[in-house]
Amino acid sequence: MNFHGRVQGKKALITGAAQGLGAATARMLARHGAQVLLTDLNVGAAQDVAHSINTEIGNEVAWGFRHDATSQDDWKAALDHAHFRMGGLSVLVNNAGLVRTGSVEDLELDQWHQVMRVNSDSVFLGCKLALSLLRESQPASIINLSSVAGLMASPNLAAYNASKAAVWLLTKSVALLAAKKRWDIRCNSIHPTFIRTPMLDDLRSGRDDAEMLERLAKQVPVGRLGDPDDVAYAVLYLASDESRFVTASEVKVDGGISAV
Secondary structure (H helix, E strand, O other): OOOOOOOOOOEEEEEOOOOHHHHHHHHHHHHOOOEEEEEEOOHHHHHHHHHHHHHHHOOOOEEEEEOOOOOHHHHHHHHHHHHHHHOOOOEEEEOOOOOOOEOOOOOOHHHHHHHHHHHHHHHHHHHHHHHHHHHHHOOEEEEEEOOHHHOOOOOOEHHHHHHHHHHHHHHHHHHHHHHHOOOOEEEEEEEEOOEOOHHHHHHOOOOOHHHHHHHHHHOOOOOOOEOHHHHHHHHHHHHOHHHOOOOOOEEEEOOOHHHO
């Protein structure tokens, strides 16, 4: 495998990194030269992924850390740990999230709040609390995982739509703040469609896996579901200095679905 070093020397914190897009992103960044702190409530799984990365790279470049991304205290601890392990922070990937189906009639208020806490509040806290550390390692990059569901609505995804739309516009606000302050910190959002991750299980609603995956793939113009690395490559670009003139942008990794 050829490690190109596109993010050589970068120091990245990735939330929700025990599996799925977070784990794929951590692997991708490490393969291209970054140190990575994988945070997750499931710290054992995050540490397992970190161990596998270190084994592959042949050096200690990855660490797992327990982190409830909806907790301000946990964010402060995670950022302190990033400073301890990596000597700072230059890339923040706000990836932690969940999907809950339900229309505005079906959802209970506590369900709405749960989705907003995990998908939106966590990004707010990450951006707010990481900025001081990112300023010490400029050029720096914040990458927020939104969704095509933050751009396109569905009657059965009321909370998810709202939470991911919030991430989309919060990203632009953070980007404009950094630009106004003349900080070399950019902030962009990524908007995937259906990606082959454990999150798809939450959309099953009792359907057979093969049937569900086929039905979802038919909705995507290119005719297939995305793979985690399809998103991880977008993160890699936004984390690298190749994207230093890209900020307040939304990157759609959606097989063309948002154009339909």
